[in-house]
Amino acid sequence: MSVEVKTICCIGAGYVGGPTMAVIADKCKYLKVIVVDLNKDKIDSWNDEDLTKLPVYEPGLKDLIKRCRGKNLFFSTNIQQSIAQSDMVFISVNTPTKKRGLGAGEASDLKYIxxxxxxxxxxAVGHTIVVEKSTIPVKTAEVIKTILFSSQKGLENKPSKSFTVLSSPEFLAEGTAIDDLINPSRVLIGGESKDSINALVNIYKNWVSEEKIIKTNIWSSELSKxxxxxxxxxxxxxxxxxxxxxxxxGADISEVAKAVGMDYRIGRHFLKxxxxxxxxxxxxxxxNLVYICKLYGLNEVANYWQEVLKINHWQQNRLTNIIVKKLFGTVTNKKIGILGFAFKADTNDTRESPAINICSNLLLEGAKLSIYDPKVKFQEISDSLNDLNNAxxxxxxxxxxxFTASSFEQLANGSDAILILTEWVEFKNIDWVKISKLMRKPSWIFDCRDIIDVNHFGESDLNIWKLGFGSNMDNQK
Structure with missing residues (x-):
């Protein structure tokens, strides 16, 4: 039995829900697409005529919103009405790590799910296909099913309703999310109902070739993400x-990465x-993976994945120690410029950004920070650092x-060091000769993103340290 989908609703107007629904609306003009959220300010931002005020920054997103909003794409706080008129409902809400209780520090908090x-x-009215879109732990579908199916009990004298549950996790990289949605490497759909799976497949087939659409059982889909x-x-x-x-x-990490990445068995991606x-x-x-492994008694597997996190945290602490050491063992009351606060270029997302931990470490050492990021506002920076500070x-x-700087010159003025933490393209065009004249000697540049070319520093008297470059041993002036 084919399932006809005319209206879809997405619960959650964040980094996944907003862009995903915008692409679906643009590619499926016959569908009515509604994005709902309890956060009125967020919905107001999505509806703002000034497209620079969208709550999510992604290249290409503004154009999609401009084309579709008010036509077949709508943003609303009316969750009840939106669900009632929808044939398919996506769940795209936050699933933060639990801060207290069973599994605190590892397990996902499923309260929003x-x-x-x-x-x-x-x-819901009639038959509704429910699609997990949030990143969730394995077996979350059981939670959703239990809630949905238990609601059907005692409905003998009420309008009938029924549900099927699918898992279709997102595989988006922030900064390229729109292109990832339009040209996905794969679309994964897990479920038990062939009719419901095909209903979702038929939506994606409007712009995705069918050979890229993978159908699995629901547990494989959840674990794959x-x-x-x-x-x-x-x-x-x-x-x-x-x-x-x-x-x-004395090795050069860029040369090592290139050599390793040219091995077809390894590949070059994510080796920077x-x-x-x-x-x-x-x-x-x-x-989440660590928690699940422990839950099933796979402690060796849990320990293996835990080490991935340890290295990540160690890298950030290592960078802090290098900076302090280069600045004569202390950064107390020294001004350090921070170039980039978002966790990567082409996004305004700061969640778990390396900059948070590194900046916090420097503040603990007594430094004063001047921060410039083209898309992250002062309040977001302050809130992120305060959250870690309080935790x-x-x-x-x-x-x-x-304080936030409005220009490279303002950031550099009187700074003892500048630290590059995000690979924004505009950082490649900085006039370092001009910058060197504004900094306090001995001026240090710590390049953690391989942004700068040391051969282009001309007459500057800057000291350069580049992450992963053995030439750091002899490049001090």
Missing amino acids: ESSARSIAEF LTANAFLAQRISSINSISALCEKT SGPGFGGSCFKKDIL QDHTIKIKDSI
């Missing part, structure tokens, strides 16, 4: 561990060293120790 499932159970993120994070930790060895031995991985998923998903029971007065 549960709340969404209860809303669907209460407000966790595993994909764990493997990617593992590659980053692996190359970062080698970057430290390069610095000690840096200050560590960030974003909303990598750390959370590995912690670690530190008493730093964040707002007294940081």
Whole structure:
């Protein structure tokens, strides 16, 4: 029996829900697409006529919103009405790591998933296909099913409703999310109902070739997402561990990565060293994997994946120690410029950004930070650092120790050092000769993203340190 889908609803207007639904609306003009969220300010931002105020920054997103919003794409806080008129409901809400209780520090907190499932159970009309889109632990579908199917009990004298549950995790890289959605490497759909699976397949077939659509059971789909993120994070930790060895031995991490990446069995992707991985998923998903492995008594497997996180944290602490050492063993009351606060270029997302931990470490050492990021505002920076400060029971007065710079010159003026943490393209065009004249001597540049070419520094008297470059041993002036 074919299932006709005319209206879809997405619960959650964040980094996944907003862009995903915008692409679906653009590619499926026949569908009515509604994105709902309890956060009125967020929905107001999605509806703002000024497209620069969208809550999510992604290249290409503004154009999609401009084409579709108000036509077949809508943003609303009316969850009840939106669910009631929808044939398919996506759950795309946050699944943060639990801070307390059973599994604290590792397991995902499913309170928003549960709340969404209860809303669907209460407000859905007729048959509804429910699609897990959030990054979730294996067996979450059981939670959703239990809530949905238990709601059907005692409905003998009420309008009938029924549900099927699918898992279709997102595989998006922030900064390239729109292209990842339009040209996906694969679309994964897990479930038990062939009719419901085909209904979702028929949506994607409007722009995705069918050979890229993978159909699995629901548990394989859920585990595939966790595993994909764990493997990617593992590659980053692996190359970062080698970057430290390069610095000690005189090797060049970019040359090592190129040589290794040309092996077809390994490939070149995710072999660029840096200050560590960030974003909303990598750390959370590995912690989830660790928790699940422990739950099933696979302690050796849990320990293996835990080491990926340890290397990531170690890399950030290592960078802090190098900076302090180069600045005569102390950064107290020294001004340090921070170039980039987002966890990667082309996004305004700061969740789990390496910059948070590194900046926090420098603040603990007594530094004053001047921060420039083209897409991250002061309040977001302040909130991120305050959250970590409070979580670690530190008493730093964040707002007294940081300020945002509006230009490279303002950031450099009087700085003892500049630290490059995000690979924004505009950082490649900085006039370092001009910058060197504004800094306090001996001026240090710490390049953690392989942004700068030391051959282009001309007459500057800057000291350069580049992550993963053995030439650090003899480049001091």
